[in-house]
Amino acid sequence: MTRPLKSALFALVLLPGAFAEWKTLETNGEPVARHEAGFLDVEDKAYLVGGRRINPVSIFDPATNTWTQGAASPIEIHHFQPVEYKGEIWVVGAMTGKFPNETPVEKVLIYNPEKDAWRWGPEIPEGRARGGAGVSLYEGKIYLSAGITRGHMGGFIPWHDVLDPETGEWTQLPDAPHARDHFQSAVLDGKLYLAGGRQTSRETNEVFSRTVAPVDVYDFASGTWSTLEKELPTPRAGNTTFSFGRKVIVIGGETGHNQTAHAEVEAYDVDARNWQSLPSLNRGRHGTGVAIIKCTLYTASGSGNRGGRPELSDIEATPCETFH
Numbered sequence: 001m002t003r004p005l006k007s008a009l010f011a012l013v014l015l016p017g018a019f020a021e022w023k024t025l026e027t028n029g030e031p032v033a034r035h036e037a038g039f040l041d042v043e044d045k046a047y048l049v050g051g052r053r054i055n056p057v058s059i060f061d062p063a064t065n066t067w068t069q070g071a072a073s074p075i076e077i078h079h080f081q082p083v084e085y086k087g088e089i090w091v092v093g094a095m096t097g098k099f100p101n102e103t104p105v106e107k108v109l110i111y112n113p114e115k116d117a118w119r120w121g122p123e124i125p126e127g128r129a130r131g132g133a134g135v136s137l138y139e140g141k142i143y144l145s146a147g148i149t150r151g152h153m154g155g156f157i158p159w160h161d162v163l164d165p166e167t168g169e170w171t172q173l174p175d176a177p178h179a180r181d182h183f184q185s186a187v188l189d190g191k192l193y194l195a196g197g198r199q200t201s202r203e204t205n206e207v208f209s210r211t212v213a214p215v216d217v218y219d220f221a222s223g224t225w226s227t228l229e230k231e232l233p234t235p236r237a238g239n240t241t242f243s244f245g246r247k248v249i250v251i252g253g254e255t256g257h258n259q260t261a262h263a264e265v266e267a268y269d270v271d272a273r274n275w276q277s278l279p280s281l282n283r284g285r286h287g288t289g290v291a292i293i294k295c296t297l298y299t300a301s302g303s304g305n306r307g308g309r310p311e312l313s314d315i316e317a318t319p320c321e322t323f324h
Helices: 008-013
Strands: 037-042 045-050 056-061 066-072 083-085 088-091 107-112 117-123 134-138 141-145 148-150 154-156 160-164 169-173 184-188 191-195 216-219 224-227 240-244 247-251 265-269 274-278 291-293 296-300 315-319
Touching: 037 083, 037 088, 037 291, 037 296, 045 088, 045 291, 045 296, 056 296, 083 134, 134 184, 134 191, 141 191, 184 247, 191 240, 191 247
Parallel strands: 184 240
Antiparallel strands: 037 045, 045 056, 056 066, 083 088, 088 107, 107 117, 134 141, 141 160, 148 154, 160 169, 184 191, 191 216, 216 224, 240 247, 247 265, 265 274, 291 296, 296 315
16 A cells, blocks of 8 residues: 555655645546545546435546546445445445435445446345445455434444355344444454444434444454444544554544534554544545545545535545555
């Protein structure tokens, strides 16, 4: 993940060590603005996938700072954390439909960047479909953690399942310590981290307020859960979570007490066992992700305020040194 930058453009804009902050990039073209979407890297490009409404895939090429558009998904998909598996983008645990009565998508959707084509994948077991879940890849298996079953009305759950993408077989695993939705998960050093999120319940008028501060940790080797002693310093939902180096990093998000989306970037050092604040985003956002390409991290689009507006069309970047 510390590959040298090869582009002359990046030598000017994102020279390692030139800054330790986020910069908004000037680009050729724009993505289709969206939120509750997925954003990730596959090889040397970044892909913005799904979101409210049926959207084309927006593709960012950092070699030219150019956005192009790919094929639209066959249905509306939102509230998911995509993963890359063998060069394809797997959407597991998405929702579809309109607020507040969204429903879980009962099958996996797969996007092939090379073919610019979508196809349906394995079914999710009956009674286990949900959206707003954490999804991570570990040793060739896809782990679907927590989430919500009834859109924004309620039904947050602590379920934990694993999918073998080669066979389409699912296995139920022990529940996580805390139910949560609207969050992301990350893998580091043989462990799975569930960070951020909330317990959404519009039927009790608690859509944004019940944030989940504890961070749950699943040990792949032992198959057991624990919870970090130190909670997420800024509890929020709709956050991006990923691992880099020896840190689990939480970016952006939304809460009931902030009209604007969160810009905070906080990192948990697994060796020091503490949290630290890192340079904030230029623009707070929620409902997106992070792509890591040639030692540069990117985040794009999402919503700039709590809820769904405004949908952003910009992209920010920072060198990997920011997280050392």
